[in-house]
Amino acid sequence: MKIDDNSKKSTANKKNSRRDFCKSSALVTGAMILPAMQMNAMVNVANDKMLKIALVGCGGRGTGAAIQALKADPNTELVAMADAFEDRLQGSLINVKKAFDGSKRVNVPKENQFVGFEGAEKAMALADVVILATPPGFRPQHFEFAVNAGKHVFMEKPVATDVPGVRKVLAAAKVAKEKKLNVVVGLQRHYQDNYLAGLQQIKENKIGKIVSGQVYWNSGGVWVRERQPGQSELEYQMRNWYYFNWLCGDHILEQHIHNIDVANWFIGEYPISAQGMGGRQVRTGKDHGEIYDHHFVEYTYPSGAVIASQCRHHPETMSRVAEVFQGTKGTIETYGDNTFVKDYEGGDIFTHRGKDDPNPYQVEHVKLFQSIRNKGVISDAENGAKSTMSAIIGRMATYSGKIIKLEEAMESNIVLVPDNLTWDSPAPVQPNADGTYNIPTPGKTVVI
Numbered sequence: 151m152k153i154d155d156n157s158k159k160s161t162a163n164k165k166n167s168r169r170d171f172c173k174s175s176a177l178v179t180g181a182m183i184l185p186a187m188q189m190n191a192m193v194n195v196a197n198d199k200m201l202k203i204a205l206v207g208c209g210g211r212g213t214g215a216a217i218q219a220l221k222a223d224p225n226t227e228l229v230a231m232a233d234a235f236e237d238r239l240q241g242s243l244i245n246v247k248k249a250f251d252g253s254k255r256v257n258v259p260k261e262n263q264f265v266g267f268e269g270a271e272k273a274m275a276l277a278d279v280v281i282l283a284t285p286p287g288f289r290p291q292h293f294e295f296a297v298n299a300g301k302h303v304f305m306e307k308p309v310a311t312d313v314p315g316v317r318k319v320l321a322a323a324k325v326a327k328e329k330k331l332n333v334v335v336g337l338q339r340h341y342q343d344n345y346l347a348g349l350q351q352i353k354e355n356k357i358g359k360i361v362s363g364q365v366y367w368n369s370g371g372v373w374v375r376e377r378q379p380g381q382s383e384l385e386y387q388m389r390n391w392y393y394f395n396w397l398c399g400d401h402i403l404e405q406h407i408h409n410i411d412v413a414n415w416f417i418g419e420y421p422i423s424a425q426g427m428g429g430r431q432v433r434t435g436k437d438h439g440e441i442y443d444h445h446f447v448e449y450t451y452p453s454g455a456v457i458a459s460q461c462r463h464h465p466e467t468m469s470r471v472a473e474v475f476q477g478t479k480g481t482i483e484t485y486g487d488n489t490f491v492k493d494y495e496g497g498d499i500f501t502h503r504g505k506d507d508p509n510p511y512q513v514e515h516v517k518l519f520q521s522i523r524n525k526g527v528i529s530d531a532e533n534g535a536k537s538t539m540s541a542i543i544g545r546m547a548t549y550s551g552k553i554i555k556l557e558e559a560m561e562s563n564i565v566l567v568p569d570n571l572t573w574d575s576p577a578p579v580q581p582n583a584d585g586t587y588n589i590p591t592p593g594k595t596v597v598i
Contacts, residue, residue: 197523199225200225201223201225201278201519202276203216203227203229203277203279203280204276204277204280204281205228205230205232205242205273205283206270206274206280206292207282207288208232208238208239208242209233209283211306212233212242213241213245215515216228216246217245217250219281219518219519220255221515222519223516226255226279227254227257228256228258229277230262230272230273230274230276231262231264232263232269232274233264233284234267235389239265243258243263262276266573267571267573270288274296274301278302278522279301279304279518280301280302280304281305282303285388285398286399286404287391287398287566289309289315290309290314290315290316291567292305293309293319293531294318298322300329300331301331302332302333303326303531304336304515305334305335305336307337307407307411307538308404308537309531309534309535310399310535310538311542312396313559313560313561313562314565315566319531320531320535320536323529323532323535330525330527332521333528333529334514334517335531337530337533337534337537338510338511338513339412339484340415340514341510341513341514342507342510343487343502343504343510344486344488344489344504347489348416348482348500348502351489351491351500352477355479356480357475357476357480357482358479358480359478360416360477361478362455363416363455363475364459364460364473365412365458365459365473366409366459366460366461366470367401367405367408367462367470368461368467368468368471369462369463369469370469371433371463371465372392372401372463374393374435374438375437377437383576384573385573386577387439387578390439393437393439393440394441394579395566396567396568400442400445401463402442402445402541402544403542403544407537409473410457410541411540412473413459413473414533414536414537415533416473416475416482417453417475419451419453421450421543422451422452422557423449423450423543423555423556424543424547424553424554425447425554426445426547427548427551427592428444428446428548428549429548431443431464436585436586436587442549442589444462444463446460449540471485472484472485472486480492480493487502487503487507488501488503489504539559542559543556546559546598548590548592549592549597550596554597554598564598566578
């Protein structure tokens with residue numbers, strides 16, 4: 151698929167694009183998983199250059215990622231930070247400094263602290279490696295800039311909240327490969343020992359061909375940030391970003407992408423269609439914006455495999471974050487640090503209990519800097535974009551109540567995230583007179 155314009159494609163090109171998108175992910179998997187390297191020290195085959203890091207997005211995840219990046223390589227230095235909000239940037243800087251007890255490797259002078267919408271590009275211009283950890287709606291434009299500027303990238307998942315954003319990331323991913331830039335996406339299960347061990351069991355045909363599965367992110371939900379006096383609508387939505395689709399994409403995308411991505415990875419394909427249902431039953435307040443509190447989606451893959459996906463934010467209900475797959479010969483279950491492979495008579499084929507395994511959030515940064523030092527290339531962005539799209543078609547299915555086909559969804563030009571936002575811009579979503587927001591309605595909401 152040609153993804154850098156919105157011109158009408160021919161039927162033949164559409165068919166080719168779907169095949170390209172949905173073909174076996176062996177190529178992507180191979181690019182993402184580097185040969186095993188020792189975790190104890192950096193092997194600076196290329197050089198000992200001090201690598202400069204810029205943090206874009208200074209919330210909790212960004213702060214954690216910055217600390218992990220500095221721990222991953224002793225010859226790194228945090229030199230620039232950017233966030234929409236001054237208080238968040240300063241709080242992050244304090245916490246990073248605490249983690250390194252005043253180390254000179256946290257060297258972010260006032261002139262390298264950028265606040266506002268334009269700060270991201272200014273911070274990235276000062277670095278060799280950038281960490282993109284803003285709310286995901288901003289990810290495509292930040293990733294595109296970083297790649298065009300020749301920066302290595304760690305970016306959190308998901309990598310977009312709308313289809314035009316996915317296309318932008320796919321285009322930038324291609325450029326990143328051409329420039330031999332390293333890109334790691336925070337789908338950390340790809341760097342987690344028990345998942346890698348489970349994948350090896352699948353490759354060794356221990357469970358046969360995967361024909362079905364169930365993936366879960368059922369929990370009590372996440373934080374809510376109440377509206378404060380004097381806030382503009384835009385500031386309120388950005389502070390309470392989880393509940394607005396232009397920023398978050400709904401929790402099926404922001405959280406449940408992890409489990410959907412595992413299904414794609416283990417099956418070796420991406421889904422070609424989705425249908426499902428969802429809604430709001432428990433989380434219905436004004437501060438809960440426009441997103442659903444539960445989704446159930448049935449994904450169909452090119453091979454015929456069908457995956458049942460469920461995510462829920464309901465307090466005092468069953469919590470489960472896991473993946474289970476049925477093959478022609480047996481089953482595999484992954485959750486936490488554990489992986490269990492069994493045959494259909496209940497016999498144990500393989501067990502991995504990884505309570506002492508390395509932290510995958512740290513491993514992904516170690517792998518990133520090892521690859522930079524050794525002049526390798528990690529190319530996670532393509533898979534990140536395709537798994538993002540898998541979650542987006544799930545959201546489209548629950549919001550519309552219709553069967554969503556990937557090849558049609560990829561043509562969508564519905565833009566959730568406007569370009570060139572400033573603090574004077576209207577918020578992309580506006581409240582009703584009573585302070586509530588329009589909720590997607592199956593049978594009425596247009597998603598493509």
